Amino acid sequence: MRLNRAHAMLILLVVLGGFIGADLVQSLPIDPFQAPPPLAWGSGAAASGGFCAVPLP
Amino acid sequence: MTVLLTASAAPAPPTSRIRLPLALSALLLVLSLSIYAGVRQGLLLLIGLGLGATLEGLRFGFAGPWRRVILHRDTRGLRAQLLAIALTALFSLPLLAHANGELMGAAAPIGFSMVFGAFLFGAAMQVILGCGSGTLVNAGSGNLMGLWALPFFIAGSFLGTLHLPEWERLGTFAPIALSARLGSEGATVVTVTGLLALVLGLRALAPRDEQALPHRLWLAVGLLAGLATLNLLVSGQPWGVVYGLGLWGAKAATWAGADLSGFAFWSAAGNAERLTTSLLLDVTSVTDLGLLVGAALAARWKGPLPEAAPLPPRFWSIGAGAALVMGYASRMAYGCNVGAFFSGIATGSLHGWVWFVAAFAGSLVGVRMRDTLLGGGR
Numbered sequence: 001m002r003l004n005r006a007h008a009m010l011i012l013l014v015v016l017g018g019f020i021g022a023d024l025v026q027s028l029p030i031d032p033f034q035a036p037p038p039l040a041w042g043s044g045a046a047a048s049g050g051f052c053a054v055p056l057p
Numbered sequence: 058m059t060v061l062l063t064a065s066a067a068p069a070p071p072t073s074r075i076r077l078p079l080a081l082s083a084l085l086l087v088l089s090l091s092i093y094a095g096v097r098q099g100l101l102l103l104i105g106l107g108l109g110a111t112l113e114g115l116r117f118g119f120a121g122p123w124r125r126v127i128l129h130r131d132t133r134g135l136r137a138q139l140l141a142i143a144l145t146a147l148f149s150l151p152l153l154a155h156a157n158g159e160l161m162g163a164a165a166p167i168g169f170s171m172v173f174g175a176f177l178f179g180a181a182m183q184v185i186l187g188c189g190s191g192t193l194v195n196a197g198s199g200n201l202m203g204l205w206a207l208p209f210f211i212a213g214s215f216l217g218t219l220h221l222p223e224w225e226r227l228g229t230f231a232p233i234a235l236s237a238r239l240g241s242e243g244a245t246v247v248t249v250t251g252l253l254a255l256v257l258g259l260r261a262l263a264p265r266d267e268q269a270l271p272h273r274l275w276l277a278v279g280l281l282a283g284l285a286t287l288n289l290l291v292s293g294q295p296w297g298v299v300y301g302l303g304l305w306g307a308k309a310a311t312w313a314g315a316d317l318s319g320f321a322f323w324s325a326a327g328n329a330e331r332l333t334t335s336l337l338l339d340v341t342s343v344t345d346l347g348l349l350v351g352a353a354l355a356a357r358w359k360g361p362l363p364e365a366a367p368l369p370p371r372f373w374s375i376g377a378g379a380a381l382v383m384g385y386a387s388r389m390a391y392g393c394n395v396g397a398f399f400s401g402i403a404t405g406s407l408h409g410w411v412w413f414v415a416a417f418a419g420s421l422v423g424v425r426m427r428d429t430l431l432g433g434g435r
Contacts, residue, residue, distance in 0.1 A: 005199030005362040009353050012196055012204055016349065019305070020337070026312055027335040035095025040293030046158045047293030049340040050331055052300040052387070052396040053165035053406070055232070056222060057325050 072360045079354050086350065094337045100291045101340060105347015106354070107284045108296070112194045114355035117277035119188040119394040123179075123420045131267050132259035137274040138399070139259075143252035144282035145403035146245060149289055153404060154241030162236075162404030163295045165391035167411050168229030170221075174389025175397065175412040179419025181383035182394070184427045185376055189298040189393025192380065193345060197352030201365050205373060206380035213384020214299050215306025218322040224389050235405040244405040251410075252402070285403065292340040295400030298348070299387040301341030304331055375430050390415075 024030075037043040083106055091099025111117060122134020153162050165171065182188045185206055187195050192210050195203025235244035260268050288296045307323055311332060317323035323332060336342040356362060368376075387393040390412055392401065398416065401409020 002367065003201060003365065005201075005356075005365045007199075008201050008204045008365065009197070009199040009356070009362070012199075012207075012349065013353065016346065019309075020346075022312065023308060023336050026308070028333055030094050030335050030338065032093060032095055036097050038096040038100060039291055040097075040159050041152070041156065041290040043159055043293075045293075047161040048327060049292055049294050050300045050304065050327060051161070051163065051294045051341065052297045052303075052392040053163040053295075053401060053408070055166050055229070055391070056225060056321055 072358075076358055079358055083350070083354055090337065090343070094335070097291060098337060098343055101288070101343040102347045104284050104288050104291065105344035106351035107280065107347075108190070108344065109194060109197055109348035109351020109353075110355040110358075111277055111280045111284065111351075112190060112348070113198050113352040114358065115273045115277040115280070117274065117281065118191050118194075119398075120182045120186050120191050120420075123417065124183060124186070124424055126259075127421060127424050130262055130264060132263045133267055133270050133274060136256045136259050137270055137278050139252045139256050140270075141278045141281040141285075142399055142403045143249045143256075144278060145285045145399070146248045146252070146405070148282070148286040149295070149403050150236060150241055150245040150248065150405050152286070152289060154236060160289055160293050161295075162234060162406060163297070163392065163396060163400040163409065164232035164234045164404070164406040165397065165401065165408045166225075166229035166232050167408045168225070169227040170224030170389040171229065171391055171408060172411060172415045174224075174386040174391075175415035176419035176422075177386035178383055178390055178393060179416030180423035180426060181379045181386060181419075182416075183420045183423025184379040184430065185383065186427070188395075189383075189387060190348060190395050192383075193298065193348040194352040197349040198356035199353070199362055199365065201368060202372065202376050206376050209377045209380035210384040211302045211306045211309075213381040213386075214303035214388055215310065215384075216381075217385040217388025218303045218307065219320050220385075221388055222321045233407040235407065248402065248405055285399070288344065289404075292344075294340060295396070295404050296344065297341045297392060297396035297400060298345060299341075299384070299393050299396055301336070301339060301343075301345040302384065303388060304328075304336060304339055304342060307332060308336065372431060 040047060087099045087103045090102050119138060125131040126135050153160050187203055187206060192203055192206050196207040235247060239247060285296045307317060311317060322328055331339055391397055391408060397409055397412040401412060
């Protein structure tokens with residue numbers, strides 16, 4: 001059977017779903033009540049997310 | 058023959074019939090994540106979906122347009138990239154100036170590893186014809202090479218984090234933010250003027266019949282700038298790709314039993330914490346997931362997926378190697394075409410400009426390498 005684009009897309013979505021599921025099992029549980037405000041702008045909290053341009057401390 | 062006749066006689070499903078389920082699926086994903094992980098993460102997924110849909114739906118790329126500049130002096134795609142960055146800068150730089158630390162720019166140090174990494178990235182992205190965002194979009198839209206390259210890109214991004222301290226020891230300057238030197242207004246004027254001057258120069262270089270930008274690129278410019286600015290407002294940081302992929306690789310390594318506590322990158326406070334919390338709480342991971350799924354939805358939205366052309370065996374080995382190098386180099390360079398080039402320049406970091414020059418020089422080599430190794434075709 002030749003792999004076509006629909007197969008490739010399906011494989012990707014299944015693997016992604018599996019990866020997210022495994023991550024949820026392995027990680028600390030998410031507490032939605034500890035979620036940050038919807039917007040960082042105006043939140044009063046300093047930006048602290050992971051970003052590729054941030055050099056090592 | 059019977060099969061062919063049967064297949065061609067069957068009525069094709071109307072494209073509009075599939076669009077409602079696709080839109081509802083996207084909405085359901087966003088709502089689910091908003092409830093499960095908070096409204097901010099839901100909004101970030103929505104932004105990622107929009108970015109993926111824009112890049113795939115409007116055929117806006119980075120690697121392909123650079124190749125067309127080098128081979129055919131067709132500068133339309135590159136001009137669209139620069140216009141999108143200029144429009145983003147026009148909003149982002151004033152926002153950063155008034156954010157009181159709530160928003161951060163993409164300021165990274167310039168040094169040997171940054172320049173060499175950008176050069177390698179530019180070369181590798183031409184070999185594979187997919188950049189940081191492009192690899193995700195290609196994978197999402199069912200492109201076999203994109204799907205094959207993605208795990209190697211992730212592995213390279215992860216490996217790059219392990220060696221980052223050694224690369225930094227080769228020498229770096231402190232990050233240079235134009236707004237710190239010129240003020241917010243000065244940085245905005247210099248960045249936007251510089252980009253527009255480049256756009257005009259590239260327009261003059263193009264053949265007469267390729268001087269005007271097609272409507273789809275204008276639309277993509279507006280959408281990308283809007284979504285990148287929203288990403289900054291919602292997450293507090295510019296649009297990026299590579300950090301999330303490195304985190305996915307690090308998580309997979311940890312699950313396989315690796316102890317990353319001895320590595321400077323993964324023992325740093327924020328990074329160590331993100332190894333233990335869900336990737337659904339990580340900004341870049343969520344927008345990366347959105348890019349992948351958004352590209353998939355946009356590809357299907359356009360209609361039935363075309364057949365994938367079979368790839369010769371050498372494409373697989375060369376593609377894997379190039380994707381690995383691209384991931385590794387993106388960490389050396391403090392980002393890919395998105396985090397360093399797009400967001401670096403748009404938020405006034407000098408390293409974004411240096412990244413552009415070094416990566417374009419790498420692309421000059423990469424275009425030749427692709428034609429030699431793979432024969433030019435996709």
